[in-house]
Amino acid sequence: MPTYQEAAQIIKNASHVTVFTGAGISVESGIPPFRGENGLWNTYDPIFLDIRYFHANPRESWQVIKEIFYDFFGQAHPNAAHLGIAQLEKDGYVKATITQNIDNLHQDAGSIEVYEYHGNSRNLICTSCGQKSPASHFDLNLLPPLCIRCSKILKPDFIFYGEAIPEPAMSLSFQETEQADVFLLVGTTGEVMPAAQLPHIAKRNGAKIIEINIEPSLYTQQITDIFLQGKATVAITNLLEAIEN
Ligand code: NAD
Ligand code: ZN
Numbered sequence: 068m069p070t071y072q073e074a075a076q077i078i079k080n081a082s083h084v085t086v087f088t089g090a091g092i093s094v095e096s097g098i099p100p101f102r103g104e105n106g107l108w109n110t111y112d113p114i115f116l117d118i119r120y121f122h123a124n125p126r127e128s129w130q131v132i133k134e135i136f137y138d139f140f141g142q143a144h145p146n147a148a149h150l151g152i153a154q155l156e157k158d159g160y161v162k163a164t165i166t167q168n169i170d171n172l173h174q175d176a177g178s179i180e181v182y183e184y185h186g187n188s189r190n191l192i193c194t195s196c197g198q199k200s201p202a203s204h205f206d207l208n209l210l211p212p213l214c215i216r217c218s219k220i221l222k223p224d225f226i227f228y229g230e231a232i233p234e235p236a237m238s239l240s241f242q243e244t245e246q247a248d249v250f251l252l253v254g255t256t257g258e259v260m261p262a263a264q265l266p267h268i269a270k271r272n273g274a275k276i277i278e279i280n281i282e283p284s285l286y287t288q289q290i291t292d293i294f295l296q297g298k299a300t301v302a303i304t305n306l307l308e309a310i311e312n
Contacts, residue, residue, distance in 0.1 A: 071306055071309040073293060074293045074309070075310040077277065077293070079160070083162050084155075084160055084162060084248075084251060085161070085165060085243050085244065086155075086251045086253065087166075088167065088173070088252075089168070089253070089256065089259070090102075090167070090255070091255060091281070091299060092148050092172075093143065093149075093168055095148070095300050096143040096146045096170075097143050098170055100254075102258065103256075112131075113228065115132065117227060117228045117229055118228065119229060125210075129211045130210060136169075136188045136223060140170055143172060144172070144175070145176035146172075147300040147304050148254075149175070149178070151306070152164060152303060153173070153176040154177075154307060155310070156178055158310075160310060161251075162246075162247075163180035163181070163243050164180065165184060165244070167255065167262045169185050169186055169188045169223075171188070171189050182240045182243065184262050185225050186223075186233055187224055189201060191205065191223055192221065193221055194219055194221065194222055195219035198215070198217070200214075200215065202223070240265060244268050248274050249274055250269040250270070250274045250276050252277070252278040253278075253299050254279065254280060254299050255284065256284050257284045257285030258285060263285070267289075267290060275292045275293075276290050276293075277293045278291040279306075281297065
């Protein structure tokens with residue numbers, strides 16, 4: 068049975084630890100995941116996040132987007148797992164965090180090197196001229212929000228189904244993955260492509276895979292070296308303690 072002490076030892080002996088997070092790390096901040104128990108897709112239709120649907124029906128898409136990502140996500144604060152990862156970066160153990168989340172909670176917790184594979188909900192981007200502006204500058208009771216430069220429709224600056232992974236986040240995440248000798252997975256199913264490939268690439272390059280999740284994921288049997296089963300807040304707190312003592 069692998070222990071926190073073993074995981075801690077691997078992290079202490081490593082030269083390049085990269086963290087890779089999914090929606091599970093933010094569940095204890097009150098943000099539900101898309102999939103699984105209490106998943107948002109049990110309540111909402113994912114079509115509202117399809118880029119073609121959005122272009123054809125911006126107002127309808129925006130009504131749902133506002134409800135999920137702005138009325139609701141906007142209230143969330145970083146939890147002990149986000150804070151623990153920021154502390155590990157500050158202490159020099161973690162080099163960078165690649166996140167699939169769009170909630171900005173790693174940055175709110177104090178992490179500096181954060182690569183947002185799917186973008187960020189805090190900004191809006193113009194579908195015509197590309198201008199970015201903070202979502203907080205807009206009254207989202209008037210939908211859809213319009214670009215201050217060209218008056219065309221704004222969308223959240225995270226990727227919708229059917230869109231490409233943004234640059235430079237994609238290239239930086241690949242570089243980061245190739246350098247890692249330890250890859251620490253937190254709260255991710257391994258089902259969301261192409262992000263789900265990154266841990267496999269790390270493993271092929273010889274990285275040790277440490278995984279935190281409340282239940283086994285697609286990675287657990289295939290590539291995980293040490294599986295720490297539990298909630299992200301509890302597991303990261305235990306790991307931090309084991310590393311620092
Ligand atoms: P995911 O791959 O991110 O899976 C969520 C995983 O978290 C599951 O494996 C689940 O077992 C695990 N989990 C749940 N609660 C946990 C806890 N307390 N501690 C540790 N692990 C826990 O899949 P998804 O939810 O379908 O999300 C897909 C994509 O949608 C994400 O990658 C992201 O781009 C976006 N999304 C983002 C947010 C956010 O920004 N917080 C929330 C929902 C979805
Ligand atoms: Zn514009």
